[in-house]
Amino acid sequence: MKANKYKRLTLKERVVIETLLQENKTKSYIAKRLNRSRSTITREVNKWGGDYNATLANWSAKDDYLNKRNKDKINTYNRLKIFVYRGLLSGWSPEQISGRIKLKYPNDPVMSISYEAIYMHIYAHRQARLNRKLIALLPYQKSQRRRANAKSKRGVKIKDQTSIDDRPKHIENREEIGHWEGDLVIGKGQQSAIGTLVERKARYTFIVKLKSRKSATVRKGFAKEFNQIAPLFTKSLTYDNGMEMAEHKQFTNHTSMPVYFAHPYSSWxxxxxxxxxGLIRRFFPKGTDFSKVTEKELKIVQEKLNNRPRKVLGYRTPKEVFYSEIVNHKIKNMMLM
Known part of the structure; x- marks a missing residue:
């Protein structure tokens, strides 16, 4: 009798495995349902430590098969690969994944990787189906990538910066309202942009219409938003190293908000x-010409984001958390009178 040649599990089979595991079916039951050996199903499930994801498992299996002779660190260590791929599926950037893994596994040499190594893994075979999918998960998808240290200089460094290293440590714990993070979302051909401002505790968001990316335009646009709310909510702003924040001193004079600058290439x-x-990109995908997007359209998206329940907020919305701080502040002041 001729032995059947072993065939690798398909994505369809892995979806069945995930579905049946969620229904608390046994590995024996799943093996019988798929007409597979129990050992095949056991190996497949145990590899993921009880938290099985069909898409992730299928990508990983294909990658393992294609990279048997040329394994980088991500391909060598499966639990590292799972962490990186799950981060990408969650919409995290390589910088965020690298930063997060350092916080979660500070003394584990296996669970340690630079954001550049993650990019190198993603772009190693950029025409392959898996790599195209990984590139599509990046916040800013590009068919090619240059190394960070190969980039040309961006001109003069912003003067008189205050580093995030000097930011008061209590801001990190998100217990106090009024500390913001800011950035630009760039439009088609680098010719247009919108400003984004997010409060760290409540996740309340402002989307700012900008006529240009000039520092004076950005400074005035951001200051206008902040000057419409109470000083309780305007205590600090953390920004990246974009030259659009070159007028940070004038911004601080107009808003009383100190500006702290993150390290280069450390968006996490x-x-x-x-x-x-990333959420905003769902409404305005890459290639959007923001000069053609009205302020009304931006504010509609802003309202949707601020009324979106967040797991991190106990499924309250940013708007609910933000405005509850106003109420609590008023009550506290009344008690002190």
Whole structure:
């Protein structure tokens, strides 16, 4: 009797595995349902430590098959690969993944990787189906990538910066309202942009219509938004190193908000803002010409984001958390009178 040649599990089979696991079916039941050996199903499920994701497992299996002779660190260590791929599926950038893994596994040499190594893994075979899918998960998809240290200089460094290293430590714990993160979302051909401002505790978002990316335009647009709300909510702003914030001193004079600058290529230090920009991209995908998007359209999206329940907020909305701080502040002041 001729032995059947082993065939690798398909994505369809893996979807069945995930579905049946969610229904608490046994591995024996799943094996019988798929006409597979129990050992095949057991190996497949145990590899993921009880938290099985069909899409992730299928990508990983294809990658393992294609990279048996040329494994980088992500392909060598499966639990590292799972962490990186899950981060990408969650909309995290390589910088955020690298920063987060350092916080979660500070003393584990396997669970340690630079954001540049993640990019190198993604772009190693950029025409392959898996790599095209990984590139599509990046916040800013490009068919090619240059190394960060190969980039040309961006001109003069912003003067008189205050580093995020000097930002008061209590801001990090998100217990106090009024500390913001800011950035630009760039439009088609680098010719247009919108400003995004996100409050760290409440995740409340402002989307700012900008006529240009000039520092004076950005400074005035941001200051206008902040000057419409109470000083309780305008305590600090953390920004990246974009030259659009070159007039940070004038911004501070107009708003009383100190500006702290994140380290270069460390967008995970403004993770709330980066995640919010990803949400905004669902409404305004790459290639959008923001000069043709009206302020009314931006505010409609802003309202949707601020009324979106967030798991991190206990499924309250940013608007609910933001305005509850106003109520609590008023009550506290009344008690002190």
């Amino acid at each position: 230090e403004r993770g709330t803002n980066e995640n919010t920009n």
